[in-house]
Amino acid sequence: MTALAVLGTVLGSLAGCGSLGDATADHTPTEGRTPAAIHAPAASTPPSAGAPSATEQPPPTMAPDPSTLTPVFVHGARTGEKVVALTFDADMTADEGPRAAAGEHFDNPALIALLRRSKVPATVFMTGRWADEYPAQARSIGADALFEIANHSYSHYAFTSPCYGLPTVAKGGMRGEVERAFAAFRKAGVRHVVPYFRFPGGCYDDATLRALGPEKVTAVQWDVVSGDAFATDADAVARQVLDGVKPGSVVVMHCTRSAAPVTDEAVRQVVPELRRRGYRFVKVSDLMRG
Numbered sequence: 001m002t003a004l005a006v007l008g009t010v011l012g013s014l015a016g017c018g019s020l021g022d023a024t025a026d027h028t029p030t031e032g033r034t035p036a037a038i039h040a041p042a043a044s045t046p047p048s049a050g051a052p053s054a055t056e057q058p059p060p061t062m063a064p065d066p067s068t069l070t071p072v073f074v075h076g077a078r079t080g081e082k083v084v085a086l087t088f089d090a091d092m093t094a095d096e097g098p099r100a101a102a103g104e105h106f107d108n109p110a111l112i113a114l115l116r117r118s119k120v121p122a123t124v125f126m127t128g129r130w131a132d133e134y135p136a137q138a139r140s141i142g143a144d145a146l147f148e149i150a151n152h153s154y155s156h157y158a159f160t161s162p163c164y165g166l167p168t169v170a171k172g173g174m175r176g177e178v179e180r181a182f183a184a185f186r187k188a189g190v191r192h193v194v195p196y197f198r199f200p201g202g203c204y205d206d207a208t209l210r211a212l213g214p215e216k217v218t219a220v221q222w223d224v225v226s227g228d229a230f231a232t233d234a235d236a237v238a239r240q241v242l243d244g245v246k247p248g249s250v251v252v253m254h255c256t257r258s259a260a261p262v263t264d265e266a267v268r269q270v271v272p273e274l275r276r277r278g279y280r281f282v283k284v285s286d287l288m289r290g
Contacts, residue, residue: 076248128184
């Protein structure tokens with residue numbers, strides 16, 4: 001019974017990232033809305049995200065929705081240069097501290113090292129709880145210009161329900177989740193923070209988009225599900241990514257060793273093959289800017 005309960009908790013956490021191997025679960029906008037138009041680089045960055053230095057170009061954001069809803073970015077342009085953005089969710093749910101204390105690893109240093117050796121830029125969607133647990137790693141990733149750090153909430157609780165069995169954020173607590181995660185990044189000394197947000201589980205509706213409007217973040221979804229969560233076959237994960245990638249794609253993967261143990265092996269296959277096909281790897285901000 002105890003083992004089943006623990007397994008249920010783990011499944012809820014990672015299934016909440018929309019990557020249990022279901023290639024159709026891309027969580028595109030649930031209201032059938034198309035992404036808003038992209039404008040030039042934003043004039044300012046949300047104070048909670050941390051302003052760029054004088055030598056850095058502000059990250060682009062999407063144009064505000066006419067109804068004041070938080071804009072949603074799913075993928076870049078399908079025409080022109082072959083570019084793809086690999087994104088990695090650094091998940092840790094607020095109540096998983098005891099498991100980390102018992103030795104479970106929610107990080108994946110080998111994956112980050114591989115991306116560095118391969119010179120692959122990436123966007124890491126990090127929970128504030130992950131930054132609290134691994135501040136040195138969060139600081140190191142954020143200090144590397146190869147990466148940019150985006151907000152994945154503080155607790156990794158769902159913003160709408162049902163959402164893969166995840167606990168739900170308390171009523172009125174959605175903005176606090178975003179702000180608390182940005183605060184955790186500042187506490188850890190994380191740099192290269194961009195004003196992007198990924199909903200836990202990819203679950204949202206118009207009410208959540210409206211609630212987050214004052215945070216001035218762009219919600220980032222994806223169009224390619226890697227299926228790396230709980231996967232034991234790296235070849236299958238690599239095939240799923242390679243079969244789904246198109247120009248401008250955003251791929252969702254995980255930077256969580258205990259629950260996505262073959263991601264680095266899959267990346268070793270994906271990177272050279274996509275380069276052979278003529279693709280160039282970029283960060284999400286580059287897709288928006290392009």
